[in-house]
Each structure stands twice: as C-alpha cells, then as structure tokens.
Amino acid sequence: MSLLLTGIAELVTNDRSVGDGSQLGLVRDAAVVVTDAAIAWIGPSSAAPPCDRRRDLGGRAVVPGFVDSHAHLVFAGERSAEFAARMAGVPYDGGGIATTVAATRAADDDELRRLLASRVAEMRAQGTTTVEVKSGYGLTVADEQRALRLAGEVTSETTYLGGHVVPPGVAREDYVALVTGEMLAACAPHARWIDVFCEPASPHAFTGEEAEAILLAGRGAGLGLRVHGNQLARGPGVALAVALGAASVDHCTHLARADVDALAGSATVATLLPGVEFSTRSPYPDARRLLDAGATLALATDCNPGTCFTTSMPFVIALAVRDLGMTPAEALWAATAGGARALCRDDVGVLRPGARADLTVLDAPNHVHLAYRCGVPLARALEL
Amino acid sequence: MSLLLTGIAELVTNDRSVGDGSQLGLVRDAAVVVTDAAIAWIGPSSAAPPCDRRRDLGGRAVVPGFVDSHAHLVFAGERSAEFAARMAGVPYDGGGIATTVAATRAADDDELRRLLASRVAEMRAQGTTTVEVKSGYGLTVADEQRALRLAGEVTSETTYLGGHVVPPGVAREDYVALVTGEMLAACAPHARWIDVFCEPASPHAFTGEEAEAILLAGRGAGLGLRVHGNQLARGPGVALAVALGAASVDHCTHLARADVDALAGSATVATLLPGVEFSTRSPYPDARRLLDAGATLALATDCNPGTCFTTSMPFVIALAVRDLGMTPAEALWAATAGGARALCRDDVGVLRPGARADLTVLDAPNHVHLAYRCGVPLARALEL
Numbered sequence: 001m002s003l004l005l006t007g008i009a010e011l012v013t014n015d016r017s018v019g020d021g022s023q024l025g026l027v028r029d030a031a032v033v034v035t036d037a038a039i040a041w042i043g044p045s046s047a048a049p050p051c052d053r054r055r056d057l058g059g060r061a062v063v064p065g066f067v068d069s070h071a072h073l074v075f076a077g078e079r080s081a082e083f084a085a086r087m088a089g090v091p092y093d094g095g096g097i098a099t100t101v102a103a104t105r106a107a108d109d110d111e112l113r114r115l116l117a118s119r120v121a122e123m124r125a126q127g128t129t130t131v132e133v134k135s136g137y138g139l140t141v142a143d144e145q146r147a148l149r150l151a152g153e154v155t156s157e158t159t160y161l162g163g164h165v166v167p168p169g170v171a172r173e174d175y176v177a178l179v180t181g182e183m184l185a186a187c188a189p190h191a192r193w194i195d196v197f198c199e200p201a202s203p204h205a206f207t208g209e210e211a212e213a214i215l216l217a218g219r220g221a222g223l224g225l226r227v228h229g230n231q232l233a234r235g236p237g238v239a240l241a242v243a244l245g246a247a248s249v250d251h252c253t254h255l256a257r258a259d260v261d262a263l264a265g266s267a268t269v270a271t272l273l274p275g276v277e278f279s280t281r282s283p284y285p286d287a288r289r290l291l292d293a294g295a296t297l298a299l300a301t302d303c304n305p306g307t308c309f310t311t312s313m314p315f316v317i318a319l320a321v322r323d324l325g326m327t328p329a330e331a332l333w334a335a336t337a338g339g340a341r342a343l344c345r346d347d348v349g350v351l352r353p354g355a356r357a358d359l360t361v362l363d364a365p366n367h368v369h370l371a372y373r374c375g376v377p378l379a380r381a382l383e384l
Numbered sequence: 385m386s387l388l389l390t391g392i393a394e395l396v397t398n399d400r401s402v403g404d405g406s407q408l409g410l411v412r413d414a415a416v417v418v419t420d421a422a423i424a425w426i427g428p429s430s431a432a433p434p435c436d437r438r439r440d441l442g443g444r445a446v447v448p449g450f451v452d453s454h455a456h457l458v459f460a461g462e463r464s465a466e467f468a469a470r471m472a473g474v475p476y477d478g479g480g481i482a483t484t485v486a487a488t489r490a491a492d493d494d495e496l497r498r499l500l501a502s503r504v505a506e507m508r509a510q511g512t513t514t515v516e517v518k519s520g521y522g523l524t525v526a527d528e529q530r531a532l533r534l535a536g537e538v539t540s541e542t543t544y545l546g547g548h549v550v551p552p553g554v555a556r557e558d559y560v561a562l563v564t565g566e567m568l569a570a571c572a573p574h575a576r577w578i579d580v581f582c583e584p585a586s587p588h589a590f591t592g593e594e595a596e597a598i599l600l601a602g603r604g605a606g607l608g609l610r611v612h613g614n615q616l617a618r619g620p621g622v623a624l625a626v627a628l629g630a631a632s633v634d635h636c637t638h639l640a641r642a643d644v645d646a647l648a649g650s651a652t653v654a655t656l657l658p659g660v661e662f663s664t665r666s667p668y669p670d671a672r673r674l675l676d677a678g679a680t681l682a683l684a685t686d687c688n689p690g691t692c693f694t695t696s697m698p699f700v701i702a703l704a705v706r707d708l709g710m711t712p713a714e715a716l717w718a719a720t721a722g723g724a725r726a727l728c729r730d731d732v733g734v735l736r737p738g739a740r741a742d743l744t745v746l747d748a749p750n751h752v753h754l755a756y757r758c759g760v761p762l763a764r765a766l767e768l
Contacts, residue, residue: 078756079756080750083752084752088711125761126760275759278706279706279758281706310760311757311759312759315759327468365462369464369693371471372464374662374696375700376506376694376696377509377510
C-alpha cells in the first residue's frame, strides 16, 4: 500500500540535494509517497506518482519528526514544590535527584510503565518521533536494570546512566566500582549507550577521573558513549567526551575556548538543552559561538522532573532562536538531523527515500512558526 | 440538569473565603456542581450533593478559565519573515503593522471570520474561555467597523482600536479627527471599549495629547477606556490611563516611580504582556515592583502577528514566573481574576456559586505545573 501526501506548503527534508539546496532542503508545494512506513518518493506535487491512497494536508508545513536525544523519562513522582522554591531563589545543585530516586524505587513496574508511556505519547503529540531514554533514578543494580528494561519497551535508544549521582549514604569509590562492575554487567544487555554526569562543581555528580572510568568500562561492555558535561561550570566533561570519541556531550553551557575548539574539530555532537536554563533561570549556552567555530549541534529537552519537566521540542526550538543565537533553520536542523547525529542514526531526522516515514505536521505554513508562535501546540506526529 | 465534577485534586477558585484561604482559594480533593452553565456548588468531594450526571476528572487540577484581556485577533496574513529578521537583529518600532493592515483590508468577511474562529478555538483548546478582541488593522471607517462586527460574533469584549497607528500617507491631525469623529460614530455601536497605542517613542503611534483626545471622545460615546502604554519607553500612557480611570493600561514595561505609585493608588489594572518581550527580545516589565507597591496585575497574550503571535496563556504564566518575578500563584491569579478585573467582569476569573462555569482542566495535579512544565499543552477548556 502506497500513500500519497499532498497539500504540503513547505517540506523540510534536511537533504541539501533537493529543493532549495539550503541546509533544510526546503521543497515548496511538495508531495511525499510513503510505502511500508518508509519514504518512497519526495518531490513537487505536480510530479507526484499515482498511489493507492491519498491524503491532503491542507497547506501545512511538514518537517522530519523531532529527535529528542536526551530525556530522563523513567521516574515516578514530581517536584513542582522544588521548582517553585527555585523560582523564589533557592539554587540548584543536583541534590533533588534523591527525591525522585526514592519515588522511582517505590513505584511498581506497571506504574512506571504507565508513566513512561504517557510521556512518550505526550512527546509524540508534540511532534517527537524518536526519543532517547536514560536510566539514572534507580541507582541500585536491580532498579537501574529495571529502568532500562522498561525503556527498551518504548525505544531502541536506551542509555545506562547509573553514573547520574552518587546515592546518599554510599561511598563514592564504592559506587563507582558498582557502576563499572556489577551494575554495568546487569544493565549493558538492555542498553545501547552509557552516560555519566561529569560535573565536579556538584558534590553529587562525578569528577573527570570517575567519569572516564565509567565511560571506559561502558565501552568495554560494548556501549556507545554519551556525557553530561559543563552544565554548572567549566570542567573536564567536554574534553573527556571528545577525547573518548563520545557520540554526544550534553549541556555545554560553560565552555572554555579549548572546549569549543575540541568540539569543532571532532565528530562529537554538542547537545544543547536550553529548557534547563529556562527552568533553572541560568545563563544559556552560546550556540552561535559553537556554530561559528564549526561544531555540530543538537537540541533536546532533557525532560526530567528536577531541572526541566518539558516534553516540548517546539519550545526548545523557540528558546534556541530567542536566547541561543540560532536561526529558525539552524534550530530546526539541530532538533531533527542534529539529534539523529547525536544518536548516530541516519534513518531518522531526514526525509529522503529509504528513511523512516517519521513526519511531523505543523499547523502553520512554514517552519519559522515553531519559534514565531511560541507556546502554541502547532506540531504533531502524523499517524499514517 | 445538574452535573457533578469529581476527581479534582486541586481546585483553584480565586475566592479567599473558601479552601485554604489563600489568594487562589485552593480546595483539595474538590467537587463542583454545574447547573445551566453556571457554578451551583463548590466543596470537598466528600460533601458533594447528588446530581443528574457525574464526571470524574481523574485527579487533575481545575482552574478558572483563563481571561485573555488583550488580543488582536482580527487580521489576515502572517509576519514570520519579519520575526526571523528581528531575531537576526532588526529592531521593532511598530512599522510592520502596515503589512497586516494591507492584508486585512484585502481579505473578505468570510476569510476574516474563519481566521478569527480558528484563533478563538486555538485559545479555548489551551484553556482560555474569555477573550477580548481589538480592531486596529483596518484603520478606515469601513474596515474598523467590519473588524468590530466580526469580533462581536465571538466575544462581548470588543475594543475599538482605530488609534492603533497612524496609517501611512495620512496626516496625523486628520487621522485623529477621523478616529474621534466619523470612525468612532461607526464603531461605537459595535464596541464595549476604546483603546489607543500611546507611545511617543514610536513615530507610528500616538502622543499623550492625541491619546487623551481619542479616549475622551470614546468615553463620550459610552465606551470604557483601555490604553497601550509605556511599551517601548517611559511615556505618558500610564499616567493618562490612571487619570482618566481606564479599566486597564497594558504593557507597562518602562515605568517611572510616579507611574508605579499612580497604579498602586488606583483601580486601573496594569496588564503585563511578557510574550511580547519574549518575541521581541526586549527587557521584561518588573511585576514584583508593581505587586510590592500594591498594584493589581493582569496577564494577557497580546496575540498579534507582529510582536507576539502566541495564543497560549500557560506560556505567558511561565514567563511571568521565570522572568517577571511572580510566584506561580500570583501569575495564575493575574491570568484569571486579574484579567477579569481588567475587563470589569465579576462572572469570570473566579469559581463560586453564580459565576460562569468556565472551567479549565490541567493534565497535572496542581497549578504550579503551568510554569513547571513550560511548553507542554496541559490546559484545556472543559466542554460541559
């Protein structure tokens, strides 16, 4: 069964070889043919081939489904009181994670599964079609493994984040040994990636040396590498990620010149998470500086109950345009193709024959509306 | 027919005489009885009376429907290219309004009616149940009258804004004479309010003297008074609004000490529109200073195609909490009861027996989530 989609005022392909030849590969008055959940053909509607079915999208814009490459979705409880306190002036240092760990451990599988499914559905309703899901609120062998097992039910992009924080009451050395030993062995079969919160400025997170040990152990177990780095202050996270060839280093809020140069000269994606700076009232990362240096950027939500409980990629795009110095086109690319790069995927984040038919429809005539109409739920994943 | 609503984890009434006695009048584990589209009873679910029908809201929070007291919804066309240019550094001075005026004049009634209805529906889907609608993109007698006639089909809160900008090619004195003469006579039967863009810093808007003449003429025609004031720079707008006893003065971004004192000592509501500062990358108004002085605040979208094309009151609330120094409770009050004050309404913005049953349901256990989960479409007007 082939499906012809017409009435697309603007199609964003992220393929420079088609359309206007820009980074977004814009095709005006476009049509798309979908066969077996994959893109079969893209072109001007005047040249569309005959198909079994046909759907008119009414002059809307269509973009690749958002790729949210950084999300913490396996948790129970909420921390709105902590958010309100922070807005009234209480600073964030990562300590509130323990609240979520306690609630998550106490929840049974069905409750976690229900919460996870509702969050993925909330994302999809806002246009996100690929999401990475991290563990990191279990922090015991059994609880981390459980989080990854449940995450694997909703995505192939599962990330072992035993190295999220050192749990209260556990000695640092003992916990690093656990994360690199027994916990890793239990979790690796359920994960594609390993990640670590490398942030010497936080007493709860990990130093550069600890983070390196965790990442090397993960690599030894066959996992790809990701890093939370340079969120709260300058530190060793970015340099470590680049040195180890991590797929992505995330946050990148406080960078030294050497960090920018390292990112520009590497294949490691810098994933920016401006919803965190919004929700913690913190200084934003400087996307312009990174782009001008030649780094590859992704945008993601960091959806989590402490520092940024948003599932909205359009909101993240709007922040990137207003506060990070990105153009609407750069922001959309980073939220789609950039996220795909950060996950080493070439079947998503781009619309071309052979790619997945992950299409997001905007109630708008062009992609600029994602930032122009901030707060309005314009985007939704197209159900085929 | 009476309808019993249960499963309300938190009910915001804006009535200090019930619940926790706070400004929001919070009732936990609440129930509401609705009869003939009005509130008949509010109380704890354990004390709910029997009703003809019953609906369980599943542990969600319920708040008064948002009252968006400042919106420019009668227009055609869009200005996403101007937005993108502004984000790239081009300053805003009000001149782009002419683009929308041309597109609006060129649209026929059915097209304007369709666009207006879609915007009101978009608002309702995000929890707004009362909206004020201004003219101001016609700027001829016939086009302003038409805008108000169409606005009156969707709301009783219609505002004559012939004094939006001086149209290109028309002498200022001639235009003020038209706005206070023939245009007013044609528009007053279709409007409840008159408004004027008093902003000497903009060459397109009106001076204090011109604004005063326009407002006095409107009052003479039986209209209530509203003012756009102090958006781009300090100026005479706020003082004029207070002196004339306007219901509201809107923007209030650049205030002298005397402006703050005048607002604090008056019944004129200061309506803040932080979506504009977000979308124009401008300094935010200082809500904290106004609240601490004793002024009454409202929050509204200012939905318009130039400086803020959002319909989302939750987004405005989140900005107020992050960037204006308001608590989540103060922001929600301003977006509901405050908006009602700005429109001199006592049947909306509050939930108590006799008020309209304008209920907005949040996919969240409490109202703090409106800011805590910024960007996520949590709010929707309840269809009874």
